[in-house]
Amino acid sequence: MVLERSDGRDCWKTRRTIINVGSIGTAYGSALVRRGKTTIVCGVKGELANSRPENPGDGFLVVNLDLPPLCCPLFKPGPPSEQSQSISQFLNDIVTSSGCVVLSDLSIEGQLVWCLFVDIICLEYDGNVIDAAVLAMLAALTNTKLPKITVSNDNGEIKVSEALEILAVKSQPVTTTFVYQQDGGHVMVDPSFEEEYDAAGILSITLQEDGSLVKLYKPGGLQLPDSVLEQCIAKARSLSKDMWHLLKTVSETVET
Amino acid sequence: MAGLELLSDQGFRLDGRRPHELRKIECRMGVFAQADGSAYIEQGNTKVLAAVYGPHEMRGSKSRGLHHKVLINCQYSMATFSTGERKRRPRGDRKSQEMTLHLKQTFEAAIMTQLYPRSQIDIFVEVLQADGGNYSTCVNAATLALVDAGIPLKDYVCACTTGFVNDTPMVDISFVEESLGGPQLTVAVLPKSEQIVLLEMASRLHVDYLNKVLKTAVKGCKDVYVILDEVVRNHVAQIASSVGSE
Amino acid sequence: MVKEVITAKCEQDFIIESVKADKRIDGRELNESRVMHITFGKTRGCVLCTLGNTRVLSQVSCEMSMPKAAHPTEGSIHINVELSPMASPVFEAGRSSDLGIELTRVLEKCIRDSHCVDLEALCIVAGEKVWSLRVDVHVMNHDGNLAECAAISAVSSLHHFRRPEVTVAGADVTVHSVEEHDPIPLSLHHIPVCVTFALFNSGQQVIADPTEAEELASEGRVVVGVNAHQEICMMHISGCTPLQKEQVQRFVELAVNRAKYVTESIKTNLQHDEQNRSSKNLVGFAKDLQTDKILAVQIRPQRVFVPPPQVSTEETVSTDKEVEMTDEISPPEKEVKVLLYGPKTAGIGEGGASQWETVDLSIEDNITTSVEKNIDLSYDDESEEEVVTLGAEDLQIESRESDKNDKAKQRLSRGWYAKDAFFGGW
Numbered sequence: 001m002v003l004e005r006s007d008g009r010d011c012w013k014t015r016r017t018i019i020n021v022g023s024i025g026t027a028y029g030s031a032l033v034r035r036g037k038t039t040i041v042c043g044v045k046g047e048l049a050n051s052r053p054e055n056p057g058d059g060f061l062v063v064n065l066d067l068p069p070l071c072c073p074l075f076k077p078g079p080p081s082e083q084s085q086s087i088s089q090f091l092n093d094i095v096t097s098s099g100c101v102v103l104s105d106l107s108i109e110g111q112l113v114w115c116l117f118v119d120i121i122c123l124e125y126d127g128n129v130i131d132a133a134v135l136a137m138l139a140a141l142t143n144t145k146l147p148k149i150t151v152s153n154d155n156g157e158i159k160v161s162e163a164l165e166i167l168a169v170k171s172q173p174v175t176t177t178f179v180y181q182q183d184g185g186h187v188m189v190d191p192s193f194e195e196e197y198d199a200a201g202i203l204s205i206t207l208q209e210d211g212s213l214v215k216l217y218k219p220g221g222l223q224l225p226d227s228v229l230e231q232c233i234a235k236a237r238s239l240s241k242d243m244w245h246l247l248k249t250v251s252e253t254v255e256t
Numbered sequence: 257m258a259g260l261e262l263l264s265d266q267g268f269r270l271d272g273r274r275p276h277e278l279r280k281i282e283c284r285m286g287v288f289a290q291a292d293g294s295a296y297i298e299q300g301n302t303k304v305l306a307a308v309y310g311p312h313e314m315r316g317s318k319s320r321g322l323h324h325k326v327l328i329n330c331q332y333s334m335a336t337f338s339t340g341e342r343k344r345r346p347r348g349d350r351k352s353q354e355m356t357l358h359l360k361q362t363f364e365a366a367i368m369t370q371l372y373p374r375s376q377i378d379i380f381v382e383v384l385q386a387d388g389g390n391y392s393t394c395v396n397a398a399t400l401a402l403v404d405a406g407i408p409l410k411d412y413v414c415a416c417t418t419g420f421v422n423d424t425p426m427v428d429i430s431f432v433e434e435s436l437g438g439p440q441l442t443v444a445v446l447p448k449s450e451q452i453v454l455l456e457m458a459s460r461l462h463v464d465y466l467n468k469v470l471k472t473a474v475k476g477c478k479d480v481y482v483i484l485d486e487v488v489r490n491h492v493a494q495i496a497s498s499v500g501s502e
Numbered sequence: 503m504v505k506e507v508i509t510a511k512c513e514q515d516f517i518i519e520s521v522k523a524d525k526r527i528d529g530r531e532l533n534e535s536r537v538m539h540i541t542f543g544k545t546r547g548c549v550l551c552t553l554g555n556t557r558v559l560s561q562v563s564c565e566m567s568m569p570k571a572a573h574p575t576e577g578s579i580h581i582n583v584e585l586s587p588m589a590s591p592v593f594e595a596g597r598s599s600d601l602g603i604e605l606t607r608v609l610e611k612c613i614r615d616s617h618c619v620d621l622e623a624l625c626i627v628a629g630e631k632v633w634s635l636r637v638d639v640h641v642m643n644h645d646g647n648l649a650e651c652a653a654i655s656a657v658s659s660l661h662h663f664r665r666p667e668v669t670v671a672g673a674d675v676t677v678h679s680v681e682e683h684d685p686i687p688l689s690l691h692h693i694p695v696c697v698t699f700a701l702f703n704s705g706q707q708v709i710a711d712p713t714e715a716e717e718l719a720s721e722g723r724v725v726v727g728v729n730a731h732q733e734i735c736m737m738h739i740s741g742c743t744p745l746q747k748e749q750v751q752r753f754v755e756l757a758v759n760r761a762k763y764v765t766e767s768i769k770t771n772l773q774h775d776e777q778n779r780s781s782k783n784l785v786g787f788a789k790d791l792q793t794d795k796i797l798a799v800q801i802r803p804q805r806v807f808v809p810p811p812q813v814s815t816e817e818t819v820s821t822d823k824e825v826e827m828t829d830e831i832s833p834p835e836k837e838v839k840v841l842l843y844g845p846k847t848a849g850i851g852e853g854g855a856s857q858w859e860t861v862d863l864s865i866e867d868n869i870t871t872s873v874e875k876n877i878d879l880s881y882d883d884e885s886e887e888e889v890v891t892l893g894a895e896d897l898q899i900e901s902r903e904s905d906k907n908d909k910a911k912q913r914l915s916r917g918w919y920a921k922d923a924f925f926g927g928w
Contacts, residue, residue, distance in 0.1 A: 073290070
């Protein structure tokens, strides 16, 4: 039985994804991702800092997601909600687990290291913010250009040059999110707002290009049999291939 | 910064414009589906998004509602990556709160508030890239978003920031021109009647020059109005044709 | 949630109508300001400024700090405004309201952004040590026109303040205490003054120095910061009334005139204080307290113009009648009777005999029915209490045989009030 969803897709089809990079001049790297109607913008800014004594030579990478009241009438103005905090933590975990940016690459000289802030803002919320945020973060990081820093030996003066070098991103962990409903346990990929709202449970699978599983995220929800889980991982593998292809194409179009 | 001349001898500014020329304005209406009205505007390198929700029932405490007019709730937020130096607090710091207040005062004068008593209109503005003239661009974006949401306005509200160098008023100043000091006049105007809704001035300006600067600022606003009006008409024509010709 | 100020509509309407007739409640002209007083405290940099009933206290302090990376040779100035709850029931302690933010920004623009203080003169060692000034402005009483009062007090305190003398010898920096070296004044380029106007009648009428009630009734407010050299330091027009360019010119002209007067006044006050200090006279608030100048509630007598009453023959007759009637109603003075209830208990003023027709409490039901029959008590929507005097013919008192009769009769002689107020006789 072929199941058709409210927007005409079948269970295993994702919405149209559009990525745009480098639009924001004030940030070192930026990306805008549109998945269906969900719109996410990401900006990467860098500051110089001294590394921690217990991890000398390791830079810092901090990811933060913001869900402002602009994106959906459900969100009220005020301090970051639980949802935005938990997704921020999810993104930070992916960065650490996958090693997409090696922290020792961010060191400049001696104690001086880069501290990168990846700020993600959701502009329109139509479900599945996690996938779009991960894509935006990857697109922004792959196209981040940091200025070359030289420290003069005599007086320790820090010089920021105009020349830019691209940040080395070792891998690209891509997330695929599934939801399943109460009744028959139909699993659907890339949920829209209504589907996410009515779901009995959510499942996010993060994979890397070499095929390894970076993170499996199933926050509570209705129990899922093993067979369905394996099926989801297999589907995630094939869908992630499309995302890697998309990211590569976008990066190639960026003029160095 | 020594050696940077805001106005060269031939009368050109740092980015090659003439003193009375605006930056390139590109705008789009109806960018979001969730919001009742939305708009995206690019004025040079300043990129601003505006979303309008409403009019809807009072959210939060019902006692805040006004019995004779609508409550306008504004929020001005700058993305942390929007400025040269990373902004630690996107909203809630004093400058943002002041901007929020100014936006609210501006639109209270422009929206026909008496039509929706005991209701609330939310105006959210997000600055994605700041390159001078933040407030003016926000006002222009919010006007388009309000038009997109179908909220009745007395007139468009167009705003423009004007600087003053070498006895010449310069329209639509960029971030570099702002930071080099000098007086700045921000004006929000209802273009058809040339009535001033909000006027902000910083730094010192001699009284005798006020008239000149004010006149140039209002003229700048009227130029912005022409562009916004065209965008609105195109958008409406597009929507009307896609809805159907019955 | 910040409380909103609620004013009665009739009060607002009254103010609006008065302004239309070119009058103000306290008798001032439309462009007349209230009396301004500047008092200096004992410590340098402490100033209390009063404008009518509005009072603002400000204090300047300084400390050494690192300069900002972008401006290594400039000191910094930070302005902090406290709207303390004692100033107005609307202010909440610790929470910044819209008014607080507006006031802080007005002062920042007026003082900091207009380069009133010479920041380069605050540099001690370039790139390492500079003086950072802090101006704390406390609003003590809010009766309108906070911007002007706060600006005057902040600027006066900056003029009044003296910073410690500093000597730099190579890398060593020594700060001299007050006993060693006289502290030196700050170098100020100009004296900015903020002037507030309230707009009425679609911007046609402008009143200067509005009180709180006038501010709340107004359609919009204009704050203009000007200095004596005719330079506009800042301008903020907000509110619901759109304005024309020509109207803006008018405010600026009015503001410039006011600024001249205020600048002169500040200078005179500063000179006066200097003279007092140098001649070792008593300075500070203590001096003013001695002369009973600062009180909890200060009322300065003001002349109020009252137009003479219009005299016409018909009206005088009616007023005479009213006068006569009041004579009749006031009862003749009688001797006060002290009543003894029991040991150690006495009382005065049990109420006395009732002026109304005596009514038996036990037959209330009959009264109400008879009243309904005879009198049409029509209640309008507006009047909440319809007071109707019942005459003897309206009431039909029926005598009933009951045990309570005797007691009732006793009660009757005393009217509505029971004889035994506190003991027995239930």
